[in-house]
Amino acid sequence: MIKKNEIYQAEVVATASSGDGICRIDNLAVFVENACEGDFLEIKITNVKSSYANAEILCIITPSDYRKEPECPVFNRCGGCQLMHIDYKKQLELKKQFVFDSLTRLGHLDLSEAEFFDTIGMEKPERYRNKMVFPIGKKADGRLTGGFYAAKSHNIIALSDCLLGDKFASDCLSAVISYMKENNVSAYDEAAHKGLVRRLFVRTGLYSHEAMAVISINGKSLPNEKKLVDKLLNIESGELNLASIIININDSKNNLVLGAQNRTLFGKKSIYDILCGLDFEVSPNSFYQVNPMQTEKLYNTAIDFAELKGSQTVLDLYCGIGTISLCAAKKAARVIGVEIVEQAIKNAEENAKRNGIKNAEFYTGSAEDISQKLLDKGLSPDVIFIDPPRKGSDEVTLNAILNMSPEKIVYVSCNPATLARDLKYLTAGGYALKKIQPVDMFPNTVHVECCVLLCR
Numbered sequence: 001m002i003k004k005n006e007i008y009q010a011e012v013v014a015t016a017s018s019g020d021g022i023c024r025i026d027n028l029a030v031f032v033e034n035a036c037e038g039d040f041l042e043i044k045i046t047n048v049k050s051s052y053a054n055a056e057i058l059c060i061i062t063p064s065d066y067r068k069e070p071e072c073p074v075f076n077r078c079g080g081c082q083l084m085h086i087d088y089k090k091q092l093e094l095k096k097q098f099v100f101d102s103l104t105r106l107g108h109l110d111l112s113e114a115e116f117f118d119t120i121g122m123e124k125p126e127r128y129r130n131k132m133v134f135p136i137g138k139k140a141d142g143r144l145t146g147g148f149y150a151a152k153s154h155n156i157i158a159l160s161d162c163l164l165g166d167k168f169a170s171d172c173l174s175a176v177i178s179y180m181k182e183n184n185v186s187a188y189d190e191a192a193h194k195g196l197v198r199r200l201f202v203r204t205g206l207y208s209h210e211a212m213a214v215i216s217i218n219g220k221s222l223p224n225e226k227k228l229v230d231k232l233l234n235i236e237s238g239e240l241n242l243a244s245i246i247i248n249i250n251d252s253k254n255n256l257v258l259g260a261q262n263r264t265l266f267g268k269k270s271i272y273d274i275l276c277g278l279d280f281e282v283s284p285n286s287f288y289q290v291n292p293m294q295t296e297k298l299y300n301t302a303i304d305f306a307e308l309k310g311s312q313t314v315l316d317l318y319c320g321i322g323t324i325s326l327c328a329a330k331k332a333a334r335v336i337g338v339e340i341v342e343q344a345i346k347n348a349e350e351n352a353k354r355n356g357i358k359n360a361e362f363y364t365g366s367a368e369d370i371s372q373k374l375l376d377k378g379l380s381p382d383v384i385f386i387d388p389p390r391k392g393s394d395e396v397t398l399n400a401i402l403n404m405s406p407e408k409i410v411y412v413s414c415n416p417a418t419l420a421r422d423l424k425y426l427t428a429g430g431y432a433l434k435k436i437q438p439v440d441m442f443p444n445t446v447h448v449e450c451c452v453l454l455c456r
């Protein structure tokens with residue numbers, strides 16, 4: 001029997017969907033953080049449960065051929081990236097494996113009839129994120145800090161330049177912290193629900209070069225707001241133009257990134273960007289895919305899967321600012337988008353106008369409610385796109401989809417576990433799995449996006 005604090009030598013034989021390497025000792029799976037498949041390691045057991053154990057690396061005896069030096073100096077401490085020490089080609093193989101494991105082990109799905117493609121990767125998997133969210137807080141010694149949470153905790157790991165996003169975003173973080181120091185502005189303390197500045201949120205438009213900085217605060221205003229604006233506008237921003245600075249009022253006790261209310265401190269209320277040749281306005285509270293280069297590949301896959309011929313009626317559930325709807329509109333007779341965030345639907349309607357698209361209509365409300373209402377009205381779409389948040393869809397919505405009986409369902413998912421659950425429901429309801437395409441929207445992390453085609 002394995003015991004805590006024991007030391008072993010073992011090979012890493014597999015990778016868990018958390019990114020941990022897996023060794024097998026006495027028939028028990030031992031999860032090792034920051035290990036790489038193929039490593040031969042000396043490990044120390046840190047925790048033993050009935051069906052698995054955890055261990056930490058004491059020494060890498062022989063490194064795996066897949067191992068590479070992580071580019072980021074805080075990789076081992078920050079919870080943002082889990083796979084930065086693994087060769088990119090191997091990361092793509094692992095992500096296909098994560099999807100396969102989820103669909104077969106969690107969903108018990110039969111994939112024998114489905115085409116399962118290799119993960120679509122990036123040519124240069126660096127600085128791909130157009131959105132960075134940095135929590136701001138206090139260190140144990142009382143000094144201000146900002147960065148990312150450490151894995152499985154709310155301890156902030158300070159960073160000077162996160163390699164997933166534009167350097168400009170990290171520079172905005174330094175500017176906000178220096179403004180706070182100079183103006184005696186407190187950081188929010190989660191435990192006490194006291195203090196002012198909670199987070200900095202920076203969004204950049206890859207093609208428009210417009211940037212937005214949102215400061216989320218537990219209050220209505222900041223002292224000397226003009227000084228903050230000056231500091232942010234003084235950052236050397238290269239091609240980027242900081243077009244919008246916003247105060248977001250977030251005085252709730254929950255941990256949502258942004259509250260509902262915004263006040264514009266400088267410039268515009270929203271920025272715009274271009275995707276798949278269309279122009280999109282994005283407000284702070286609206287969802288917008290974080291990796292624009294890969295989003296184009298994802299949407300092209302989804303629209304290819306749908307085989308639109310210009311005559312079909314298309315329903316796009318969880319449509320955000322209408323990106324999939326409007327990309328599909330060019331090839332459909334009628335598209336209908338449904339989304340719960342009101343600001344996002346306002347963006348979607350504005351986006352249809354901006355792009356001269358007249359065959360798209362949008363509804364604010366939950367997918368559950370609106371899909372049922374559309375069904376009651378007799379809507380029978382030829383194609384349904386569904387792109388829910390991480391928690392996946394729900395049985396009310398999935399039943400409405402089954403009852404509308406479209407010829408094709410294209411499911412876009414950012415969470416293989418809930419994807420497996422929902423696909424199980426849809427296949428039990430009479431749909432066959434035809435195509436599965438993982439897309440790497442989040443290089444260096446364990447996250448994987450997936451586009452799936454189901455046919456009636």
Ligand code: SAH
Pocket residue numbers: 286287288289317318319320321322323324338339340341344365366367368387388389
């Ligand atoms: N298809 C869009 C958005 C996908 S993200 C894109 O590619 O950009 C998922 C979206 O679902 C978010 O915009 C979120 O606000 C929305 N959402 C979350 N729960 C919902 C619900 N119950 N009903 C409808 N929309 C919901």
